[in-house]
Amino acid sequence: MGTYRENLRVPVSWWIIAAAATVTLFVITAVPVGTFAGALVGGTALLLLVLFFLQYGGARVEVDGERLRAGRAVIERAHLGKVEALTGDDARHAFGRDCDPKAYLLLRSYVRGAVRVEITDPRDPAPYWVIATRHPDRLAAALTGNSVARS
Structure with missing residues (x-):
């Protein structure tokens, strides 16, 4: 049986946007109220964004010889049936219009x-x-x- 491990970390672009938002919050608070208030608001925003990104982007997908782990959910491989790789519109629809409300989703x-x-x-x-x-x-x-060629 195959093994697999992936961390679904947030992309670098999100970190850049968070940094820009933090600087913006600092400036729009510091100019009228003062540097301390700007640092407090900017620092709080930065802390909250970092915690959110680490939690949301900390989802892990793992497969070993015994189980599948997707985020916090774990299931024994003995209970797995058909497996289908999805890309493009198929992946988008699987999380949206084609989704059974009872399905377990690990969406990012x-x-x-x-x-x-x-x-x-x-x-x-x-x-x-x-x-x-x-x-x-x-x-x-x-x-x-099964094996798959790596690109």
Whole structure:
């Protein structure tokens, strides 16, 4: 069986935007009220953004010989059925219009690919999981035990 590990970290562009927003908040507060107030507002905003980015971007997708972990959810591989790598519109629709409301979703808006994994455990209310991934073919290969050429 294949193994796979991926951290769904937020992209660098988000960090750049957060830095620009923090500087903007500092300036628009510091000019009329003072440097201390600007530093307080900017520092608070920066702290909140960093904590959010680390938590939101800390989602991990892991496959080993026994289980699949997607974010906080874990399932034994014995309960996995059909696996489908999704890209483009297929991935976008899997998280939107084609999604079963009972499905488990690990969605990250900045990740374009996904894998849909059928759940065969009759006790599990989710019919399938849709997992965001930057490498849908590699994740699908790890889940099915097939190999895929790396690009």
